[in-house]
């Protein structure tokens with residue numbers, strides 16, 4: 140086999156390999172992307188964090204990883220009961236899953252929708268409310284940039300799980316996968332956020348764009364929900380209650396149902 144010059148450096152080889160992977164998951168045409176939401180067979184729900192990577196921690200000791208799993212299990216049950224497609228969780232127990240593996244699960248299962256569930260954290264204890272994100276390489280504001288940094292680097296575990304990955308390079312390349320779906324992701328974010336606002340009775344922080352790594356590699360409409368602030372003691376207690384978790388799951392489900400009924 141003829142080997143071109145770029146393959147002679149390790150970085151060149153990594154680049155070529157990453158391009159091949161990105162090309163394999165990237166949709167071929169805009170039409171394929173537009174039709175995707177009407178032919179969904181599988182949806183992926185991603186409970187944020189897990190295992191040694193706990194996510195944010197509340198004053199009362201509640202961990203983001205446990206709350207995201209509880210909400211995700213409830214959402215899975217509602218979707219399976221009311222919609223005719225398969226729901227895959229990126230984890231269904233308290234285990235570590237790398238960011239790359241989470242998007243790989245969605246792409247390997249040919250998911251038609253991807254929803255990542257999180258609980259927010261901020262230094263300001265008063266910060267409160269729900270917000271929904273879709274991907275952008277530029278953050279909406281400084282606060283959002285900080286949140287994306289925290290979610291992308293919430294532990295050193297990521298680099299230990301995948302020491303070979305060149306994060307910056309991978310992020311730019313994988314971004315190609317989500318780029319075709321930005322419009323649909325933005326619509327899904329808008330509808331889910333409207334339902335969270337109607338259902339939760341908490342502050343509506345709106346929809347935002349941020350460079351979340353978890354969304355970059357997903358080749359279907361994808362959003363990240365920050366349901367409420369675990370760093371706010373009042374919201375932490377709500378997040379820990381099964382009732383509030385069920386309301387979050389129901390709100391996301393309603394947004395999803397509206398999205399599927401109203402194609403672009």
Ligand SMILES: [Zn+2]
Pocket residue numbers: 187188194195203257258290
């Ligand atoms: Zn998180």
